Amino acid sequence: MRRIPALLVTHADLGAALLRAAQQIYGPVTDVAFLSNSELSRADLENAIRERVSGWTHGGLVLTDFPGGSCQQCGLLAARGNAGILVVTGVNLPGLLDYLHNREQYAVAELAERLMTRVRDSVRVQQARPE
Amino acid sequence: MSWLNQRVDDRLIHGQVVVAWGSALRPARLYVVDDQVAASPWERDLLVSAAPDTEVRVLTVAEAAAAWEAERSAPGGAMLVLRDLRTARALVESGAAVPAFTLGGLHYAPGKAKIAEYIYLDDADRSDARALLRRGVVLEVQDVPATRPQGLMALDPAVAP
Secondary structure: OOOOEEEEEEOOOOHHHHHHHHHHOOOOOOOOOEEEEOOOHHHHHHHHHHHHHHHOOOOOOEEOOOOOOOOHHHHHHHHHOOOOOEEEEEEHHHHHHHHHOOOOOOOHHHHHHHHHHHHOOOOOOOOOOOO | EEEEEEEEEEEOOOOHHHHHHHHOOOOOOOEEEHHHHHHOHHHHHHHHHHHOOOOEEEOOOOHHHHHHHHHHHOOOOOEEEOOOOOHHHHHHHHHOOOEEEEEEOOOOOOOOOEOOOOOOOOOHHHHHHHHHHHHOEEEEEEEOOOOOOOEHHHHHHHHHO
């Protein structure tokens, strides 16, 4: 199966930091880029994302941090008209690691669905056992 | 109650608007005033989905000017967001008696000068700001409720009428 590319689009330096953290656990990573929304208007962020995904002739994933935020909205605006590009929002470190381990095993839609589930399942509330 | 804040922000609805201002002001309605977005059902739906806990109304400048007075006496609070000072000026010149705008995000573009960390203006922006100030509209710079608002004229004396 063909490797599915990804672009992390986040607030501040979160995307770069997530990728650094993932590399500490996964090892060197290729085919994942990151983009911060800092200093960018809605139109400029949309254009910056479109420029980076324009070479994705077989689709890919735009991974964003926050539902309703500019990164998610501009990802959707940039992907308009390209059914092979999906936007997954709320991505965290477990989700990014799962993407890295499975990006050659699934088609784009199946991988996006898997990521959503993995991200949701990674949020847990636990209590330590009493002494 | 009604109008709680009128914001100029080239990102329209986004995290600062929904989370920071939304939590502080608890608006029942969020107006997006933008002729371009109002003309696109898909973009309208995208903005509506960005604030799922608030009623989002996407209007043209003319529609918003017509709705301004009625909203003043509506139950619950309302917030308004538009993308630039040109639209803010157009709204006021179309008849909406807007007392103040909060400049929350006007990002860099070629030819624009930095006024604050998140506010960049060019001559056309200054002309629009001047026209608003001449009408008595207060223009303040503030990105999130936790920061202190600053008068635009103090940050950029070139906008003085």
